[in-house]
Amino acid sequence: MADLPEYLGQHVLISALALAIGMALSLPLAVLGARSRMLRWPVLTVASAIQTIPSLALLALFYPVLLAVAYVTERALGLSFSALGFLPTLIALTLYSMLPILRNTVTGILNVDPAMTEAARGLGMRPRQVLFRVELPLALPVIIAGIRTATVWVIGIATLSTPVGQASLGNYIFTGLHMENWISVLFGCAVAAALAIVLDQLIGLMQSAAANRSSMRALAAAIGLVLVIGGGLSPLVACGRAGGARREVVVGAKTFAEQYVLAAVVRDRLADAGIEATTREGLGSTVVFRALAGNEIDCYVDYSGTIWVNHMGREDIADAQTVLSEVTAWLKHEHGIVCLGALGFENAYALAMRRERAEALGVRTIAGLAAHTPTMQIGGSYEFFGRPEWPTIRDAYGLRFAGRRQYQATFMYKAVQSGDVDVIAAFSSDGRITAYDLVVLKDPSNAIPPYDAVLLLSPKAAKMPRLAETLRPLIGAVPVDLMREANHMVSRDENKRTVDEAARWLLRQIHGTAP
Amino acid sequence: MIRLDHVSKSYDGGRTLAVRNLTLGVERGELMVLLGESGCGKTTTLKMINRLIESTAGRIEVDGQNVRDHDPVLLRRGIGYVFQRIGLFPHMTVAENVAVVPRLQGWTRPQVEERVRELLDLVDMPPAEFADRMPRRLSGGQQQRVGVARALAVRPKIMLMDEPFGALDPITRASLQDQYRRIHERLGLTTVMVTHDMTEALLMASRIAVLRSGRLLQVGAPHDLLTAPADAYVRQLMQTPKQQADRLAALVEEAEP
Numbered sequence: 225m226a227d228l229p230e231y232l233g234q235h236v237l238i239s240a241l242a243l244a245i246g247m248a249l250s251l252p253l254a255v256l257g258a259r260s261r262m263l264r265w266p267v268l269t270v271a272s273a274i275q276t277i278p279s280l281a282l283l284a285l286f287y288p289v290l291l292a293v294a295y296v297t298e299r300a301l302g303l304s305f306s307a308l309g310f311l312p313t314l315i316a317l318t319l320y321s322m323l324p325i326l327r328n329t330v331t332g333i334l335n336v337d338p339a340m341t342e343a344a345r346g347l348g349m350r351p352r353q354v355l356f357r358v359e360l361p362l363a364l365p366v367i368i369a370g371i372r373t374a375t376v377w378v379i380g381i382a383t384l385s386t387p388v389g390q391a392s393l394g395n396y397i398f399t400g401l402h403m404e405n406w407i408s409v410l411f412g413c414a415v416a417a418a419l420a421i422v423l424d425q426l427i428g429l430m431q432s433a434a435a436n437r438s439s440m441r442a443l444a445a446a447i448g449l450v451l452v453i454g455g456g457l458s459p460l461v462a463c464g465r466a467g468g469a470r471r472e473v474v475v476g477a478k479t480f481a482e483q484y485v486l487a488a489v490v491r492d493r494l495a496d497a498g499i500e501a502t503t504r505e506g507l508g509s510t511v512v513f514r515a516l517a518g519n520e521i522d523c524y525v526d527y528s529g530t531i532w533v534n535h536m537g538r539e540d541i542a543d544a545q546t547v548l549s550e551v552t553a554w555l556k557h558e559h560g561i562v563c564l565g566a567l568g569f570e571n572a573y574a575l576a577m578r579r580e581r582a583e584a585l586g587v588r589t590i591a592g593l594a595a596h597t598p599t600m601q602i603g604g605s606y607e608f609f610g611r612p613e614w615p616t617i618r619d620a621y622g623l624r625f626a627g628r629r630q631y632q633a634t635f636m637y638k639a640v641q642s643g644d645v646d647v648i649a650a651f652s653s654d655g656r657i658t659a660y661d662l663v664v665l666k667d668p669s670n671a672i673p674p675y676d677a678v679l680l681l682s683p684k685a686a687k688m689p690r691l692a693e694t695l696r697p698l699i700g701a702v703p704v705d706l707m708r709e710a711n712h713m714v715s716r717d718e719n720k721r722t723v724d725e726a727a728r729w730l731l732r733q734i735h736g737t738a739p
Numbered sequence: 740m741i742r743l744d745h746v747s748k749s750y751d752g753g754r755t756l757a758v759r760n761l762t763l764g765v766e767r768g769e770l771m772v773l774l775g776e777s778g779c780g781k782t783t784t785l786k787m788i789n790r791l792i793e794s795t796a797g798r799i800e801v802d803g804q805n806v807r808d809h810d811p812v813l814l815r816r817g818i819g820y821v822f823q824r825i826g827l828f829p830h831m832t833v834a835e836n837v838a839v840v841p842r843l844q845g846w847t848r849p850q851v852e853e854r855v856r857e858l859l860d861l862v863d864m865p866p867a868e869f870a871d872r873m874p875r876r877l878s879g880g881q882q883q884r885v886g887v888a889r890a891l892a893v894r895p896k897i898m899l900m901d902e903p904f905g906a907l908d909p910i911t912r913a914s915l916q917d918q919y920r921r922i923h924e925r926l927g928l929t930t931v932m933v934t935h936d937m938t939e940a941l942l943m944a945s946r947i948a949v950l951r952s953g954r955l956l957q958v959g960a961p962h963d964l965l966t967a968p969a970d971a972y973v974r975q976l977m978q979t980p981k982q983q984a985d986r987l988a989a990l991v992e993e994a995e996p
Contacts, residue, residue, distance in 0.1 A: 348816030
């Protein structure tokens with residue numbers, strides 16, 4: 225909860241900015257739309273179409289687009305900007321804010337009684353005066369209602385900006401989800417909801433002040449808005465981080481518990497060596513890789529198989545050593561990324577089932593499972609069934625499951641435990657494998673590619689010898705049972721530990737075992 | 740003061756005409772009433788004078804000048820206009836409504852305030868009581884008095900009124916008709932007023948122009964129309980108020996001992 229000022233501040237900043245830009249774009253566009261039928265239809269249709277894109281997808285879409293733009297502007301104009309976090313979020317939120325403002329403004333203007341506009345013209349107002357003195361004031365309640373809707377939407381959707389690297393109240397929600405810390409999830413939701421409600425009410429007060437010409441109410445609403453927005457932004461101003469200028473090493477992490485713990489381990493290890501470091505968590509898998517290649521973060525832990533399959537586009541199967549050395553060479557050659565080495569454990573896909581079930585069926589290997597699959601359900605993460613590993617495993621062993629379901633990781637383990645599914649595509653380093661007493665089925669054909677955890681340094685970080693020097697002792701120092709235990713510490717329901725506690729515990733174990 | 744010379748208005752390129760070849764002069768100080776059923780072209784004629792509607796043929800002169808030679812916006816500011824459904828702006832106070840045109844004309848604040856007070860006094864709406872009220876807190880009669888005050892704000896010589904008292908109850912209507920007639924005399928205005936109410940036309944007009952299907956049937960003083968209608972339609976039109984007056988007179992006689 226110590227992060228509240230920063231998360232709230234970032235949330236307020238990005239939402240307020242998106243709404244301001246959204247209004248600046250929508251209001252003139254809506255006025256033109258109200259005047260011209262030719263323009264109105266396409267504008268509203270495009271705005272509606274944008275609204276139908278799922279928010280998470282829209283946020284994610286702008287990241288590669290901006291990366292490409294950043295690449296071009298840097299080559300052409302020598303201008304470089306960060307495509308991570310702030311900008312993609314700002315653009316997506318701005319687009320989302322536009323539909324309600326556009327639609328309400330157009331409707332508001334079109335619904336002004338024609339007798340009013342005729343009276344305005346009859347008295348000698350010019351078209352611009354008719355607009356500003358009669359049409360807009362009369363449409364104002366409807367326009368403000370649109371702005372209120374946009375405000376509530378934007379504040380809600382801003383919580384989804386965590387995976388593209390923008391800090392917000394969503395960090396509580398995403399972290400909480402991956403750690404099974406429901407208090408954190410609720411806290412993030414509650415603060416975001418409270419922010420939305422307070423702003424909605426203040427704008428409503430502004431509206432009633434305008435309708436009743438009550439300067440007292442207008443003043444109260446204005447003071448309220450200044451307090452909420454100013455108060456939200458003050459911690460950012462205080463530490464001057466609103467622009468995202470950084471002076472310290474940034475450690476990235478994807479969206480699951482192990483990544484959070486490892487990022488904290490790296491950060492603490494650097495801190496112990498006197499190198500100021502901070503973490504940037506909850507980044508999408510592609511986002512974090514691109515961010516490293518673009519020097520927007522300095523290091524993070526990825527998995528050899530992920531790079532092999534996702535980034536190198538390899539579909540062939542090779543042994544762990546070959547994968548690791550080819551991945552290392554490819555990263556250096558293609559992106560200037562330095563792979564310091566493997567940490568010592570794998571976080572591979574692993575088919576797992578309840579121990580008693582497996583024993584009852586006498587299943588120990590995936591090959592042995594195949595015969596039972598026509599009456600079984602398999603559960604996987606959102607991405608699993610779309611990854612090339614799945615058809616590889618399926619075809620290698622002739623698996624024919626009766627059905628498959630997709631889960632957020634937390635719910636996937638619960639699903640196999642409760643018997644909703646028979647088999648899950650688990651992660652081999654996940655603490656819940658031991659905690660839920662699951663067995664990992666053996667892969668005699670080596671159909672599942674190796675997923676060694678590897679520590680990667682950005683091209684820029686690679687030029688800081690002290691960084692590599694400080695982190696090198698982590699290589700080979702994290703066996704899978706240690707990682708499972710640390711993972712379990714932060715995600716179990718009882719006696720739950722914070723990420724920082726788990727990281728310190730893991731560091732102590734590493735130091736104990738390190739040469 | 741106002742001269743319409745062979746004026747026509749068509750909305751579909753000449754196939755049908757809302758106003759056909761209309762020629763009419765309004766003298767300085769006159770209160771000319773355009774009378775006719777709805778759809779006869781009387782409101783179109785009125786709006787062509789300040790170019791809220793553009794004529795498609797003919798020539799319209801105001802004060803000896805072709806209205807086409809004016810910037811329509813400046814033309815409208817110089818001509819008072821009272822609207823059919825009152826047309827006060829609901830988001831402005833009474834004072835702000837009255838001050839619309841003076842402000843458009845760039846008057847200073849003290850000039851505007853002074854003028855608003857004068858005008859509200861003129862229409863019997865004490866400024867202390869009414870200046871800061873919103874229109875929705877006024878009766879229909881009060882609203883239209885503000886409408887008249889607003890039209891008079893920059894001292895126009897000409898007033899155009901589009902069925903100004905149509906929405907009011909009979910007692911309020913009669914009192915406003917009287918009041919406007921006095922203002923018209925006192926300020927030496929030239930007024931063109933549209934109505935379909937024969938009695939209103941007869942009681943207020945210096946002259947009446949009867950229109951039907953976009954054509955001018957007859958122009959004359961109320962007395963002339965009553966005594967010498969130009970055709971059957973005008974005679975029939977004048978019949979109604981005459982019959983009503985006769986019946987009322989009979990009722991009065993009956994009641995006397």
